[in-house]
Amino acid sequence: MSFWNFLINYRAEIFSRTLEHLILVSAAMLVAVLIGIPLGIALVRRPNLRRWVLGAANVIQTIPSLALFGFLIPVPFLGGIGARTATVALALYALLPILQNTYTGIAGVDPAVLESARGMGMTSRQILRDVQLPLSIAVILAGVRVAAIICIGIATIAAAIGAGGLGVFIFRGVAMVSNSVILAGAIPAALLAIGVDILLGLVEKKLTP
Amino acid sequence: MNTALGADGLAVELRNVGYRVDKRQIVSGVSFKVAPGETLILLGRSGAGKTTTLKLINRLLETSSGEIFVERRSQLEWDPIQLRRRIGYVIQDVGLFPHWTVEQNVAMVPRLESWPESRVRQRVREMMELVGLDVAKFAARKPSELSGGQRQRVGVARALAADPPILLMDEPFGALDPVTRAELQREFCELAARLEKAIVFVTHDLREALLIGTRIGLFAEGHLAAIYKPDEFLHSSDAEARAFVDSLGAEEGRERSSPKVTGRGRKA
Numbered sequence: 001m002s003f004w005n006f007l008i009n010y011r012a013e014i015f016s017r018t019l020e021h022l023i024l025v026s027a028a029m030l031v032a033v034l035i036g037i038p039l040g041i042a043l044v045r046r047p048n049l050r051r052w053v054l055g056a057a058n059v060i061q062t063i064p065s066l067a068l069f070g071f072l073i074p075v076p077f078l079g080g081i082g083a084r085t086a087t088v089a090l091a092l093y094a095l096l097p098i099l100q101n102t103y104t105g106i107a108g109v110d111p112a113v114l115e116s117a118r119g120m121g122m123t124s125r126q127i128l129r130d131v132q133l134p135l136s137i138a139v140i141l142a143g144v145r146v147a148a149i150i151c152i153g154i155a156t157i158a159a160a161i162g163a164g165g166l167g168v169f170i171f172r173g174v175a176m177v178s179n180s181v182i183l184a185g186a187i188p189a190a191l192l193a194i195g196v197d198i199l200l201g202l203v204e205k206k207l208t209p
Numbered sequence: 210m211n212t213a214l215g216a217d218g219l220a221v222e223l224r225n226v227g228y229r230v231d232k233r234q235i236v237s238g239v240s241f242k243v244a245p246g247e248t249l250i251l252l253g254r255s256g257a258g259k260t261t262t263l264k265l266i267n268r269l270l271e272t273s274s275g276e277i278f279v280e281r282r283s284q285l286e287w288d289p290i291q292l293r294r295r296i297g298y299v300i301q302d303v304g305l306f307p308h309w310t311v312e313q314n315v316a317m318v319p320r321l322e323s324w325p326e327s328r329v330r331q332r333v334r335e336m337m338e339l340v341g342l343d344v345a346k347f348a349a350r351k352p353s354e355l356s357g358g359q360r361q362r363v364g365v366a367r368a369l370a371a372d373p374p375i376l377l378m379d380e381p382f383g384a385l386d387p388v389t390r391a392e393l394q395r396e397f398c399e400l401a402a403r404l405e406k407a408i409v410f411v412t413h414d415l416r417e418a419l420l421i422g423t424r425i426g427l428f429a430e431g432h433l434a435a436i437y438k439p440d441e442f443l444h445s446s447d448a449e450a451r452a453f454v455d456s457l458g459a460e461e462g463r464e465r466s467s468p469k470v471t472g473r474g475r476k477a
Contacts, residue, residue, distance in 0.1 A: 116304030119267055119377075120318055120367070121293035134308050 003180040010184060014169070018188045021165035024083060024158060025151045025196075028090030032147060036095050037140065040102025041128065050103070057096040065154045068092065069161045086155065086163030093154055094147035101143025105136025141204040145197060152193045156185065166192075218244045219281055220375050220407030221266060226275035228261055236261050239275070239433045241426055245374060248401050248408040249436075250418040252453065253428030259411040262428075263377050266409065267296045280374065294318055297368030297376040297406075301383045303360045305352040311337070311363050312348040318371035336366040341396065358389035365397070369404070376408045382417065394420055415453045418442075427453075 007014065043050040060068070068089045072079045078088045109132050117127045133140075159167030169185030220243055227237040236258040243249045251259040264270040266277060268289045277284040279292060305314050315336050319329045337344045340362040352360055361381055368376060382390045382397075398421055401408055412418055418425050419439045427434045427442075429449045437445060443454055 110302075110304070110307070112300060112302030112304035113306060114304075115269070116298060116300060116364075117306070119269055119293060119298035119300070121290050121321060123290055126321070131306060 003183055006180040006184055014184055014188060017164065017166050017168055017185070018192065021152070021155055021167075021189065021192065024086055024155050024163060024165050025090065025148065025192075027083075027087045028151055028155075029094055029144070029148055031087065031091040032094035032098055032151075033144060035091070036098030036143075036147075037102050040099045040140075041106055041132075043099070043103045044106045054096075054100065054103070057099050060092045061096045065089070065093070065157045066160060069157060073161060081162045083158075083163045085161055086158035086165075090151045090155055090158070094151050097143040097146040097150065098140070099143075101146075102136070102140050105139030105143075106132050108139070109135045138204055138208045141200065141207065145200040145204065148196050148200060149193050152189060152196060156189055220245055220279070221409065222278040222281075223262070223266075224276045224278070226262070226265060226277060227273050228258075228265055228270060229273045234431060236265070236431045237274075241433060241436060243375075243407040243409055245407050246405045247423045248410055248421055250422035250425045251409065251411045251428055251433075252413065252415065252418045252425050253449075254413060257428040258431040259413075259428050260379055262433075263379055263409060263411050266375075266377055267293050267298060294322060294371060295373050295375065297371075297373045299361075299364050299368045299376070299378045299381045301380040303352075303364040305360060305363055305367070307352050309351075310348065311342070311350050311352070311355070314352070314363055315366045315370050317367055318373075322371060332370055333366075336370050337363075339369065339400065340366045342366070356389075357385050358393060361385065361393060365400075369406075374407060376406045378408065378410045380412055381410075383412070383414075397421060415442075415457045 039053065043053055063071075069085065072085045072089055073081065075085075079085050113131060113135070114127065117131050122130070155163075155165050156167035156170055158165055159171050166185040166189045170182050173179065173182030173185065222242045223239050226239045228235050229237075239258075239262055241249060251262060253259045261270060265272050266279070266284075268284065268287075272284075279287060279296070284292065306317075309317075312333055315333045316329050319332055324332070333348070334344050337347065342359065342362050347355070347359070347363075352363070355363065364381065368378075382393050385393065394417060401421070410418075410421060412421075419442070422439055424436050425439060425442050426436045427447070427450055434449055435445070435447060437450070442450060445451065445454075
């Protein structure tokens with residue numbers, strides 16, 4: 001069966017797998033952003049915590065993805081077979097770039113700007129909201145962008161633990177020794193990555209002061 | 210709250226103030242008073258404790274010993290945020306918010322204090338005119354579109370916007386080219402004479418100190434060695450004061466036609 005025939009015959013499944021993939025990545029990114037950005041901000045004020053947290057995030061990044069999925073299966077509450085485990089693993093991978101960029105962005109704000117903000121009577125909250133976040137939003141979003149791309153790629157492996165997504169085609173294609181089937185997973189995943197990259201690039205541009 | 214002060218009109222008073230980090234004493238035994246209309250210069254070499262003393266006044270640093278009174282109330286009775294909004298603060302690097310326009314920067318404290326918007330706008334206009342910036346031309350610009358001198362003008366306008374009775378200035382003209390610096394110093398003298406603020410001004414430049422100050426406090430190694438009137442300073446026998454006067458002489462010797470230094474304190 002040629003690639004094009006496969007595409008046409010399986011368009012419904014390709015569509016639903018793409019959707020699955022997107023939901024998986026979105027859920028993981030939501031978790032990573034909700035944890036990563038506040039944690040990154042907290043690290044600026046706690047230098048001794050910084051070493052440990054960034055170190056741990058770095059170590060997680062070095063674990064091969066298939067291994068991490070495997071490790072998580074026996075973990076109670078978070079683990080098991082399926083999308084929940086995959087979300088946790090993906091969120092862990094997305095954490096480092098978000099954490100790292102949030103920290104770098106906030107820590108990189110001109111000290112003179114902070115001194116005058118504090119000296120003129122802004123509260124810590126006002127400084128964070130009106131000065132530090134606006135001035136580092138581009139760097140933070142760049143981290144989110146990298147994290148999203150990483151997640152879309154790694155999410156293809158999630159099919160190995162029954163989480164669905166476009167990886168289903170890739171694993172099936174490998175088993176069937178069929179390039180068409182592999183491509184039916186790989187091409188939409190690549191397009192998804194490019195699309196998300198462009199979209200987040202636009203958001204970045206729009207939010208940059 | 211109003212700006213009325215006590216009978217002797219005291220805006221800032223330091224009593225035997227010290228500051229140390231761990232066991233290192235940075236500043237000790239500093240006492241002085243500043244009244245409205247006065248400009249007290251804190252003069253000294255780098256690391257003599259001038260900037261530290263300035264930051265103790267608006268509680269960017271906390272005193273380790275002694276007491277500071279602002280408008281006759283102990284500093285500790287003030288909410289630090291409220292205190293800082295009553296004290297204008299200008300630093301060498303200006304620290305304008307790069308993502309805000311000039312108008313937004315100048316309006317910062319009035320907006321923090323939730324002034325009605327019409328009053329904020331009017332105040333911004335007044336302040337920009339006060340520091341010699343054309344409102345129509347500059348209000349909508351970002352700090353990156355200004356020259357160094359213009360930026361520092363905005364810095365001064367921002368510090369004065371909420372009409373604070375006290376102004377702290379940390380080498381505000383230090384990073385400017387000599388011509389712009391002289392221009393801003395001159396204008397600042399006129400401004401200071403008109404505004405009736407209590408000003409504490411840090412510099413390591415004796416020429417600037419003589420020009421702007423009504424009194425000059427000489428810092429050496431974390432101590433306030435003495436406070437002089439500008440003309441007294443030139444005739445002081447103190448070794449550190451002589452060192453500063455000599456440096457001035459050396460500078461003037463280099464320039465063939467040395468401009469005569471005249472202090473605001475002297476002609477007043």
